[in-house]
Amino acid sequence: MMNTDAVVHSLVHTNTVECVRNDYKGLPSTLCQGCGHNSIASQIITACYELNISPEKIVKFSGIGCSSKSPTYFLSRSFGFNGLHGRMPSLALGALFADHTLHGLGISGDGDTASIGMGQFKHLVRRNIPMVYIVENNGVYGLTKGQFAPTAEKGLRLKRQGVNAFQPVDICMEALASNATFVARSFAGDPKQVKELLKAALSHNGIAVLDIISPCVTFHNHENSMHSYMGGKALEAPLHEVTYVPSREEIVIDCFEEGETRDVILHDGSMVRLKKLEKDYDPTDRHRAFQMLDESEKKKLLITGLLYIEPYRPSLFDLYVLPETPLNRLTEERLRPPKESIGRLNQMML
Amino acid sequence: MELANPVQIKDTSPPKNGAVINDFCITFSTINGSGSATANTTLLRAIFKMGVPVSGKNILPSNIQGLPTWYTLRVSKDGYLGRLEKDDIVVSMNPITFSKEQEYIVPGGVLLYSDEIKLHIRREDIHVYPMPVNNILNTVGIPAKLRDYTANMVYVGILAELLGIKMKNVVQALEFHFKGKESAIKPNLDVINLAAKWAQDNLKKSDPYFIRSMDANVNCIISDGNTAAGLGAIYGGVQFVGWYPITPATSLAETMHEYVPILRKDQKEEGKETCVMIQAEDEIAAIGMAIGAGWGGLRAMTATSGPGLSLMAEYLGLAYYTETPVVVWDVQRVGPSTGLPTRTAQGDITFANFIGHGDTQYILLFPGSVKECFEFGWRAFDLAERMQTPVIVLSDLDLGMNQWISEPFEYPDQPMDRGKVLWEDDLEKILEKTGEKWGRYLDIDGDGIPYRTLPGNQNPRSAYFSRGTGHDEYGAYREDPEVWERTLSRLKLKFETAKKFTPKPILREMARAKIGILSVGSTDFSIQEARDQLAEQGIATNHMRIRAIPFDDEIRKFIEAHDIVFVVEINRDGQLKQLLTIQFPEQATKLKMVARIDGLPLSANWIEEQISAKEASK
Ligand SMILES: Cc1ncc(C[n+]2csc(CCOP(=O)(O)OP(=O)(O)O)c2C)c(N)n1
Ligand code: SF4
Ligand SMILES: [Mg+2]
Numbered sequence: 001m002m003n004t005d006a007v008v009h010s011l012v013h014t015n016t017v018e019c020v021r022n023d024y025k026g027l028p029s030t031l032c033q034g035c036g037h038n039s040i041a042s043q044i045i046t047a048c049y050e051l052n053i054s055p056e057k058i059v060k061f062s063g064i065g066c067s068s069k070s071p072t073y074f075l076s077r078s079f080g081f082n083g084l085h086g087r088m089p090s091l092a093l094g095a096l097f098a099d100h101t102l103h104g105l106g107i108s109g110d111g112d113t114a115s116i117g118m119g120q121f122k123h124l125v126r127r128n129i130p131m132v133y134i135v136e137n138n139g140v141y142g143l144t145k146g147q148f149a150p151t152a153e154k155g156l157r158l159k160r161q162g163v164n165a166f167q168p169v170d171i172c173m174e175a176l177a178s179n180a181t182f183v184a185r186s187f188a189g190d191p192k193q194v195k196e197l198l199k200a201a202l203s204h205n206g207i208a209v210l211d212i213i214s215p216c217v218t219f220h221n222h223e224n225s226m227h228s229y230m231g232g233k234a235l236e237a238p239l240h241e242v243t244y245v246p247s248r249e250e251i252v253i254d255c256f257e258e259g260e261t262r263d264v265i266l267h268d269g270s271m272v273r274l275k276k277l278e279k280d281y282d283p284t285d286r287h288r289a290f291q292m293l294d295e296s297e298k299k300k301l302l303i304t305g306l307l308y309i310e311p312y313r314p315s316l317f318d319l320y321v322l323p324e325t326p327l328n329r330l331t332e333e334r335l336r337p338p339k340e341s342i343g344r345l346n347q348m349m350l
Numbered sequence: 351m352e353l354a355n356p357v358q359i360k361d362t363s364p365p366k367n368g369a370v371i372n373d374f375c376i377t378f379s380t381i382n383g384s385g386s387a388t389a390n391t392t393l394l395r396a397i398f399k400m401g402v403p404v405s406g407k408n409i410l411p412s413n414i415q416g417l418p419t420w421y422t423l424r425v426s427k428d429g430y431l432g433r434l435e436k437d438d439i440v441v442s443m444n445p446i447t448f449s450k451e452q453e454y455i456v457p458g459g460v461l462l463y464s465d466e467i468k469l470h471i472r473r474e475d476i477h478v479y480p481m482p483v484n485n486i487l488n489t490v491g492i493p494a495k496l497r498d499y500t501a502n503m504v505y506v507g508i509l510a511e512l513l514g515i516k517m518k519n520v521v522q523a524l525e526f527h528f529k530g531k532e533s534a535i536k537p538n539l540d541v542i543n544l545a546a547k548w549a550q551d552n553l554k555k556s557d558p559y560f561i562r563s564m565d566a567n568v569n570c571i572i573s574d575g576n577t578a579a580g581l582g583a584i585y586g587g588v589q590f591v592g593w594y595p596i597t598p599a600t601s602l603a604e605t606m607h608e609y610v611p612i613l614r615k616d617q618k619e620e621g622k623e624t625c626v627m628i629q630a631e632d633e634i635a636a637i638g639m640a641i642g643a644g645w646g647g648l649r650a651m652t653a654t655s656g657p658g659l660s661l662m663a664e665y666l667g668l669a670y671y672t673e674t675p676v677v678v679w680d681v682q683r684v685g686p687s688t689g690l691p692t693r694t695a696q697g698d699i700t701f702a703n704f705i706g707h708g709d710t711q712y713i714l715l716f717p718g719s720v721k722e723c724f725e726f727g728w729r730a731f732d733l734a735e736r737m738q739t740p741v742i743v744l745s746d747l748d749l750g751m752n753q754w755i756s757e758p759f760e761y762p763d764q765p766m767d768r769g770k771v772l773w774e775d776d777l778e779k780i781l782e783k784t785g786e787k788w789g790r791y792l793d794i795d796g797d798g799i800p801y802r803t804l805p806g807n808q809n810p811r812s813a814y815f816s817r818g819t820g821h822d823e824y825g826a827y828r829e830d831p832e833v834w835e836r837t838l839s840r841l842k843l844k845f846e847t848a849k850k851f852t853p854k855p856i857l858r859e860m861a862r863a864k865i866g867i868l869s870v871g872s873t874d875f876s877i878q879e880a881r882d883q884l885a886e887q888g889i890a891t892n893h894m895r896i897r898a899i900p901f902d903d904e905i906r907k908f909i910e911a912h913d914i915v916f917v918v919e920i921n922r923d924g925q926l927k928q929l930l931t932i933q934f935p936e937q938a939t940k941l942k943m944v945a946r947i948d949g950l951p952l953s954a955n956w957i958e959e960q961i962s963a964k965e966a967s968k
Pocket of ligand 1: 067108109112141142
């Protein structure tokens with residue numbers, strides 16, 4: 001949370017795109033008080049404000065679920081499309097081709113992504129479209145009132161359904177397996193880390209998957225589960241301390257000792273600085289990331305941080321020869337082949 | 351006829367000396383995957399180049415290699431292009447179907463067969479010519495690996511000699527097929543030439559069939575409907591295609607993959623392309639991508655067939671309610687279920703019309719010819735963007751995958767209609783005009799069509815949030831009963847407005863006709879032939895080919911003006927008739943179903959028999 005001074009400051013202080021923090025706000029939330037999704041929404045607002053992205057340069061997408069409702073609670077000045085359950089990836093992909101200069105921001109739930117939407121999710125990741133894909137992961141279906149999500153831990157007991165007999169789906173693992181170029185896990189109860197990871201994700205030229213544990217206070221806030229605030233806090237094991245450094249900014253943060261930090265330069269020249277905590281962790285080592293996820297599963301730890309990054313793989317847009325002008329601004333002269341061509345075409349059909 | 355060039359010769363008197371000229375059917379029986387398509391289309395094209403109206407139909411099994419496959423060429427001096435239920439000449443290369451095929455040959459017809467087939471020929475009333483296929487291939491010295499592919503060229507040469515197809519035209523056809531590639535043309539041509547020579551030296555022609563040059567095909571082209579549709583879309587400025595392979599729609603998207611790089615180079619930024627194509631992971635994703643792109647302001651489409659359309663139901667409902675333009679080509683095949691994937695049908699009419707839960711309505715287009723596939727290829731985008739709604743184009747396998755003689759493609763005669771789109775300044779102007787009132791779903795003009803803004807618009811007041819949940823004129827979430835009713839009523843009004851933009855039905859009249867015929871799509875060819883046959887029996891008919899839903903008011907007038915109206919279609923339940931019954935309940939008793947589905951295009955004979963029998967039983 002920001003301190004009061006900072007709040008007051010952001011109300012009056014315009015960023016470099018002439019916006020105050022309020023310009024990034026949405027409608028009042030209708031989610032439950034204390035829902036993790038709300039705290040993520042507020043970090044999105046802050047991250048976009050601090051990143052100096054004009055709200056008109058962002059497009060929001062979501063599927064169906066409590067999580068997917070949340071795009072109305074931030075960035076009112078951004079276009080958005082609340083689509084179908086599990087099918088947001090395809091919608092976002094098509095829409096982002098309309099104007100490749102926009103930032104895509106997708107919000108999904110763990111059911112929306114890892115159950116009904118697993119196929120579309122993995123294919124979106126595989127295509128490496130530049131967008132941020134947030135899974136607000138609470139281990140349950142919030143909107144339909146508390147059924148098991150595919151991310152629910154084995155052995156979890158829910159009021160109506162009894163005990164979950166199945167191994168959970170690990171969204172980061174799925175993303176990695178699909179060759180994601182940016183995979184991070186965070187916890188809604190760790191707003192600073194969420195915000196820094198969000199900024200890095202928004203600067204990444206490719207798909208950035210953020211699996212954020214986001215407690216459902218109404219249906220799944222068991223203290224011994226890692227999807228709850230208490231459980232999450234107790235089990236969180238950050239890999240490193242994440243700081244996003246914008247490209248224009250001189251790197252003025254304290255000088256770390258050699259070997260204490262890792263800097264990853266992103267496509268747009270900005271940087272993620274990862275300060276070592278207990279052990280060194282190399283986020284460009286995909287193999288290590290798999291291992292780390294596997295170990296944390298076994299140890300029942302909530303590993304958070306930037307698990308994997310590959311900043312320079314060509315994005316989906318790089319694979320097409322798109323004009324500089326956004327496609328949705330092209331006029332008839334550029335879209336309809338010239339009249340002379342029809343004669344030649346008919347000749348080809350003889 | 352609308353399609354084949356109107357042909358003047360109208361000589362129905364028996365041919366002199368019993369010769370049958372330019373009016374018969376040839377059926378080729380081959381093994382699927384044996385390269386017979388090259389041989390068959392070479393003959394089709396050669397006959398076309400002789401100026402003789404000809405049509406070709408594939409009857410394919412649903413596999414790539416090994417099962418029997420048939421191809422029928424219909425040569426028709428009168429320009430009839432529909433299916434004919436008779437075989438004048440059968441060319442048999444397949445022992446498995448050899449016995450069966452003999453049964454279908456008309457008395458006095460012809461059987462040409464590979465002399466490798468050592469089976470008994472039971473018919474004594476037909477002309478029989480064995481073809482020394484292996485001998486000819488050996489003489490030419492075709493390498494083993496090419497044998498299967500060139501074997502069918504033997505019958506090309508023999509038929510050319512037997513029927514009088516000009517070798518010059520055969521060469522032209524081969525050059526077309528192999529895009530002038532000498533190394534591919536030569537072995538095939540060698541086989542053809544030797545086979546023709548063999549026929550000249552060894553065959554004594556006893557049958558009555560001849561092909562003689564005409565000039566009926568002046569200015570005509572040959573194309574299949576899918577190619578035409580894909581090209582039409584390219585001329586319509588399509589910007590996004592999301593698709594998933596499915597017979598018989600695959601070739602529509604593949605044509606686009608082929609032509610986009612040629613026809614859609616950006617005129618301004620060199621080396622850039624203005625259309626994006628993505629093969630999606632399934633049809634749900636394909637339609638999702640297209641709807642996303644349509645929402646973003648791109649001319650977006652997908653192409654599919656029944657099973658894919660079934661998967662698209664939920665998304666199409668979303669597009670209807672969020673008022674998102676998108677174009678869906680459904681190249682129909684036989685259902686339900688996987689059905690007969692390589693056979694034709696008009697079985698998705700009611701499904702496409704009602705697709706999705708709740709109250710929905712879609713603009714449906716029914717192209718009836720190759721030329722119209724091209725036209726609807728571009729026009730569908732104008733409609734979708736003008737009306738801000740999905741447009742589903744119902745083609746079928748027969749139209750989409752078979753080669754048809756057609757008038758040439760016509761360059762769009764109207765500029766693109768991008769509909770009511772507001773960019774930065776437009777929005778300012780409309781705010782000024784309406785006194786600061788603009789909402790994404792606000793009906794400013796009273797025609798049910800609101801104004802939309804597109805992502806990327808930098809005007810801070812341009813953004814809105816699209817949602818499939820209840821929303822008011824400003825896009826805000828609302829559950830209020832009156833808001834829901836108001837929106838759904840406006841959508842209905844919008845659908846009425848669509849009638850101003852949809853293609854009108856096409857009427858063909860005969861003097862003093864009391865009988866009406868209604869149809870959609872590719873049945874047109876056989877219907878026109880059936881009408882001529884009926885006219886010969888003294889039964890005059892008027893025909894209206896419906897080209898769009900919402901139904902035009904002309905259709906009501908047409909039904910009113912006739913004593914009885916036959917609704918001809920390729921499905922079991924009379925789906926078009928069902929929709930007409932719903933739309934025009936007072937007229938419903940006049941509608942008579944002439945519907946059938948067996949996987950094949952309707953033949954003129956069958957339509958004629960149905961109508962004359964129903965007439966007689968009155
Ligand atoms: C096709 C379809 N099936 C089922 C539903 C019902 N449904 C709505 S939200 C939801 C689950 C949402 O869970 P999750 O994605 O985890 O989001 P959360 O509410 O937990 O944030 C389901 C099953 C639906 N809207 N659409
Ligand atoms: S039900 Fe759970 S997920 Fe939904 S709003 Fe409430 S706390 Fe959040
Ligand atoms: Mg959930």
